[in-house]
Amino acid sequence: MPRTRKARNPNQVVCLCHLYSQTRTGISRFDSVALKRVNHPKCVEDCVCGGIHKIQTVSSVSREQMEDDGHVEPLSRKAEWSDVTPLPQDDGPNPVVPIAYKEEFRETMDYFRAIYRADERSPRALRLTRQAILLNPGNYTVWHFRRLVLEALDADLDEELDFLQQIANSNSKNYQLWHHRRWVVERLGTDARAKELELTKKILSLDAKNYHAWSHRQWVLQALGGWEDELDYCQHLLEEDIFNNSAWNQRYFVVTRSPFLGGLKAMRETEVRFTVEAILAKPQNESPWRYLRGLYKDEIEGLVNDPQVSSVCLKVMNTKSNYVFALSLLLDLLCYGFQPSQEFRDAVDALWTSETHPLDSDLAKAICYILEHVDSMRASYWMWRKSKLPLTA
Amino acid sequence: MGELAVDKHVHYILSVEKRKDSFESVVMDHLRMNGAYWGLTTLDLLGKLDIVNADEVISWIMKCQHESGGFAGNIGHDPHILYTLSAVQVLAVSNKLDVLDTDKVAAYITGLQNEDGSFSGDMWGEVDTSCKNLDGGFGCTPGGESHAGQIFCCVGALAITGSLHHVDKDLLGWWLCERQVKSGGLNGRPEKLPDVCYSWWVLSSLIMIDRVHWIDKEKLVKFILDCQDVKNGGISDRPDDAVDVFHTYFGVAGLSLLEYPGLKAIDPAYALPVDVINRIFFSR
Numbered sequence: 001m002p003r004t005r006k007a008r009n010p011n012q013v014v015c016l017c018h019l020y021s022q023t024r025t026g027i028s029r030f031d032s033v034a035l036k037r038v039n040h041p042k043c044v045e046d047c048v049c050g051g052i053h054k055i056q057t058v059s060s061v062s063r064e065q066m067e068d069d070g071h072v073e074p075l076s077r078k079a080e081w082s083d084v085t086p087l088p089q090d091d092g093p094n095p096v097v098p099i100a101y102k103e104e105f106r107e108t109m110d111y112f113r114a115i116y117r118a119d120e121r122s123p124r125a126l127r128l129t130r131q132a133i134l135l136n137p138g139n140y141t142v143w144h145f146r147r148l149v150l151e152a153l154d155a156d157l158d159e160e161l162d163f164l165q166q167i168a169n170s171n172s173k174n175y176q177l178w179h180h181r182r183w184v185v186e187r188l189g190t191d192a193r194a195k196e197l198e199l200t201k202k203i204l205s206l207d208a209k210n211y212h213a214w215s216h217r218q219w220v221l222q223a224l225g226g227w228e229d230e231l232d233y234c235q236h237l238l239e240e241d242i243f244n245n246s247a248w249n250q251r252y253f254v255v256t257r258s259p260f261l262g263g264l265k266a267m268r269e270t271e272v273r274f275t276v277e278a279i280l281a282k283p284q285n286e287s288p289w290r291y292l293r294g295l296y297k298d299e300i301e302g303l304v305n306d307p308q309v310s311s312v313c314l315k316v317m318n319t320k321s322n323y324v325f326a327l328s329l330l331l332d333l334l335c336y337g338f339q340p341s342q343e344f345r346d347a348v349d350a351l352w353t354s355e356t357h358p359l360d361s362d363l364a365k366a367i368c369y370i371l372e373h374v375d376s377m378r379a380s381y382w383m384w385r386k387s388k389l390p391l392t393a
Numbered sequence: 394m395g396e397l398a399v400d401k402h403v404h405y406i407l408s409v410e411k412r413k414d415s416f417e418s419v420v421m422d423h424l425r426m427n428g429a430y431w432g433l434t435t436l437d438l439l440g441k442l443d444i445v446n447a448d449e450v451i452s453w454i455m456k457c458q459h460e461s462g463g464f465a466g467n468i469g470h471d472p473h474i475l476y477t478l479s480a481v482q483v484l485a486v487s488n489k490l491d492v493l494d495t496d497k498v499a500a501y502i503t504g505l506q507n508e509d510g511s512f513s514g515d516m517w518g519e520v521d522t523s524c525k526n527l528d529g530g531f532g533c534t535p536g537g538e539s540h541a542g543q544i545f546c547c548v549g550a551l552a553i554t555g556s557l558h559h560v561d562k563d564l565l566g567w568w569l570c571e572r573q574v575k576s577g578g579l580n581g582r583p584e585k586l587p588d589v590c591y592s593w594w595v596l597s598s599l600i601m602i603d604r605v606h607w608i609d610k611e612k613l614v615k616f617i618l619d620c621q622d623v624k625n626g627g628i629s630d631r632p633d634d635a636v637d638v639f640h641t642y643f644g645v646a647g648l649s650l651l652e653y654p655g656l657k658a659i660d661p662a663y664a665l666p667v668d669v670i671n672r673i674f675f676s677r
Contacts, residue, residue, distance in 0.1 A: 090468055113469055139423040141470045209585065211540060218536055245583040249538040257536065286571065286583040290528055297527050377573050381607040
């Protein structure tokens with residue numbers, strides 16, 4: 001169970017010299033070995049450290065962070081960083097395939113290296129990691145260090161979620177972002193649940209198959225709950241796009257695991273009906289055919305004996321269009337022992353118009369033969385299936 | 394059918410990381426080790442590895458190694474299992490594995506294994522668990538949608554450890570061959586668009602389970618060739634999209650698996666040229 005956390009004191013004060021911070025437990029001193037204390041020219045008030053520094057509440061620092069977005073003033077010109085010696089990247093004496101970095105990126109990373117080497121877990125380090133992340137969200141070292149800083153500062157993790165939210169849209173497939181988000185949510189617990197379901201819903205509205213978003217959503221449901229509306233959500237996505245395999249997969253996830261629905265067996269009948277409808281609407285859609293088989297997982301006899309299943313194959317074959325998946329499922333039913341009525345034989349015969357190559361009298365063999373021709377990319381597969389059929393007497 | 398524009402692709406690979414002011418150069422920074430693997434292995438498959446100075450590559454790679462034995466994506470970054478793999482692969486391709494303290498690297502990797510058998514990406518735990526699904530495929534987590542990339546990782550791991558008997562090859566083979574769409578390309582999940590990189594993930598999986606004859610190989614070759622930028626070099630995810638070194642590698646590697654003439658053979662499990670693998674195993 002994820003640990004829950006009490007809301008942070010929004011009035012925690014932090015001195016901009018980053019050497020002291022006043023928290024609920026008192027005043028603590030950062031241990032920043034590589035840095036020297038310097039009087040900042042901008043400072044207007046005494047701070048608890050005894051130097052002459054500006055005092056701000058952490059929440060207003062965050063606002064300042066946001067206003068800083070897009071601001072490209074070099075760090076070397078900022079008084080705040082004058083005590084830090086940036087560390088350039090050491091590519092060695094003869095760098096192979098040297099990368100030509102943009103100036104802003106290079107400088108940000110030079111300062112990051114200095115802070116990282118000094119292990120300075122301060123508010124300005126937090127801001128710097130944000131800048132580095134905005135420039136290159138794939139840098140896993142920066143994300144890792146940011147987590148250390150967040151912990152050291154006992155930072156407001158709800159605000160962290162907001163930060164992630166801001167950059168989620170343009171980084172919706174970034175492994176580090178999702179990993180970081182999970183780390184944050186683990187610490188916030190069930191309070192974060194609604195936000196997570198909302199965020200993943202938003203990402204999925206832009207890309208309904210985003211694997212990261214789905215993985216995160218599944219994790220949230222299992223760790224924090226929130227199953228109540230999930231089936232409806234799947235329904236909504238499928239109404240938007242019946243071909244969305246991710247939504248079908250999620251539907252299966254909900255139907256089999258939701259504590260509110262009673263499990264697969266209880267849901268089976270209505271789900272079969274829903275799936276059959278989807279198939280009849282778009283028989284060329286691979287997903288509902290797979291879903292149908294999934295509904296009878298480990299219960300082959302049920303699949304064979306459910307009249308809805310065999311009948312949907314028949315109906316689709318009779319339309320004489322988009323019948324490949326129907327033939328494939330019927331083939332499997334026959335292999336599992338399904339006893340076809342004459343209707344099935346007639347429907348299969350009607351799909352084959354050649355007189356020079358008549359169909360085999362064995363229905364399963366006939367189906368394989370048709371599939372070799374109408375699904376010719378997979379001809380080898382259908383020939384193999386035919387070779388595996390039991391020899392007819 | 395078009396042809397593979399070998400010289401153009403070589404030129405593209407050599408030029409890509411030197412481009413100024415490119416978005417790519419910034420976001421490639423932390424995964425330069427992967428980029429080195431994609432670029433150098435492609436050059437080797439094309440028979441052009443001698444263009445690169447092996448000593449310079451090795452010296453940079455070793456600077457990426459940490460005390461733990463793991464390798465980072467670039468100098469100054471933290472070690473991670475993904476970049477450790479790429480580093481070892483690049484050293485293998487360059488025939489310089491002898492520079493490694495193999496026990497040390499092995500200790501790093503085994504140190505990342507969790508109690509449930511899964512591996513963390515790094516000390517701080519991005520975990521890649523997997524689960525076999527009822528369609529024969531593998532998702533990234535239990536209940537996760539079957540995905541060809543994840544399938545490759547699972548099948549490859551099982552192949553390397555001699556454990557392919559755990560796979561239902563017929564069922565998985567069928568799911569995989571259903572990835573081939575009308576254009577001849579392969580997708581990674583049902584009802585998604587084809588992408589050249591799946592020419593690797595799906596194809597190598599099919600080869601490892603002996604079911605590659607279940608797809609139409611000729612049509613796939615044509616699809617990959619159609620994804621080339623024959624003017625500027627490089628291969629993209631699908632025809633007419635922008636190229637990148639990642640898709641260039643997977644396109645060439647896919648063609649190698651399809652036995653396209655003039656390319657070195659590539660091992661489907663290790664994703665390295667077969668002669669490199671033989672060199673390693675026969676030298677023991």
